[in-house]
Amino acid sequence: MPRMYPLRFEPLLRRYLWGGRRLASELGKELPPGDDYAESWELCDRGDDQTRVARGPLAGKTLGELVRESGPALLGRHHPQTRFPLLFKFLDAQQTLSVQVHPDDARAARLIPPDLGKTEAWVVLSTKPGAVIYSGLKRGFDRAALAREVNRGTSELCLHRFEPRPGDCVFIPAGAVHALGAGLLIAEIQQASDTTYRLYDWNRVGADGRPRPLHIEAALDAIDFGLGPIDPVVPRPTAREQVENLVRCDKFIMDRLRLSEPLHAGGDDRCHLLVPIEGQMRVAGDPVDAPVRLGETILVPAEVGEVLLEPCAQATLLDIYLP
Numbered sequence: 001m002p003r004m005y006p007l008r009f010e011p012l013l014r015r016y017l018w019g020g021r022r023l024a025s026e027l028g029k030e031l032p033p034g035d036d037y038a039e040s041w042e043l044c045d046r047g048d049d050q051t052r053v054a055r056g057p058l059a060g061k062t063l064g065e066l067v068r069e070s071g072p073a074l075l076g077r078h079h080p081q082t083r084f085p086l087l088f089k090f091l092d093a094q095q096t097l098s099v100q101v102h103p104d105d106a107r108a109a110r111l112i113p114p115d116l117g118k119t120e121a122w123v124v125l126s127t128k129p130g131a132v133i134y135s136g137l138k139r140g141f142d143r144a145a146l147a148r149e150v151n152r153g154t155s156e157l158c159l160h161r162f163e164p165r166p167g168d169c170v171f172i173p174a175g176a177v178h179a180l181g182a183g184l185l186i187a188e189i190q191q192a193s194d195t196t197y198r199l200y201d202w203n204r205v206g207a208d209g210r211p212r213p214l215h216i217e218a219a220l221d222a223i224d225f226g227l228g229p230i231d232p233v234v235p236r237p238t239a240r241e242q243v244e245n246l247v248r249c250d251k252f253i254m255d256r257l258r259l260s261e262p263l264h265a266g267g268d269d270r271c272h273l274l275v276p277i278e279g280q281m282r283v284a285g286d287p288v289d290a291p292v293r294l295g296e297t298i299l300v301p302a303e304v305g306e307v308l309l310e311p312c313a314q315a316t317l318l319d320i321y322l323p
Contacts, residue, residue, distance in 0.1 A: 005285050005304060018096070045084035135170055136176055264306045280315060
């Protein structure tokens with residue numbers, strides 16, 4: 001196996017009825033015809049859903065193959081893993097997503113086949129006027145009260161909501177009720193799970209003209225009713241002036257870096273996913289002779305060590321890594 005280097009991957013596109021074309025118009029993705037492109041999975045190791053290395057000596061290798069064949073070089077201190085534990089995606093919410101909840105690890109492990117739970121975090125890339133995020137339940141809504149409103153078709157009365165701004169970060173732990181409103185373009189990091197329980201779908205129908213399935217009892221069982229309303233996180237300063245921490249949990253850590261001059265990243269015996277959200281940057285050792293820009297990602301394996309990030313003028317990026 002060739003020595004590791006900063007890796008770019010070929011994304012996997014997902015089409016859902018709530019998608020649109022902003023993955024192309026705002027993130028520069030090359031999309032086939034159609035107006036329902038909802039998600040671009042940038043980094044994924046989940047069964048047959050595999051992102052592949054795009055360039056360099058490892059081109060064509062799936063993320064899963066790298067985990068199995070070069071685990072220590074890729075993951076460093078976090079080797080061994082049965083699969084890469086995180087999934088990163090961009091989402092274009094042209095319509096409002098269903099009101100949903102994801103199970104935690106313990107509940108997901110009891111599924112057939114077993115799965116991971118799904119804790120996630122969003123960073124708002126752009127928003128249209130009036131767009132909202134639904135995150136968590138209003139105070140005072142317990143299971144009985146929520147079930148009553150679900151049966152009445154008025155679930156939204158229970159949901160905390162706010163109008164986000166570009167740059168807002170929202171942490172959604174497993175068990176939190178949530179939905180993205182129409183008009184949002186989002187970057188999302190999550191556990192590598194796709195288990196979702198729909199509580200309410202705004203009375204719409206799918207491509208077959210029928211209402212999409214709901215999973216009301218499973219959703220009610222999975223909800224953590226102690227979470228309450230969820231607002232954007234308050235960034236925390238770090239020891240480096242250019243770096244602030246957005247999320248720190250037992251599944252992942254996400255920092256935001258604001259660069260006006262070169263800065264080193266990595267070098268701590270773990271892999272780092274770097275995601276520009278404003279501007280462009282060059283990453284030392286990248287075999288692609290072009291900056292990494294909005295809509296692209298690059299994974300720096302643990303074996304690579306510390307890399308130099310050089311902004312093109314100024315750049316803001318996310319640095320995501322395992323705890």
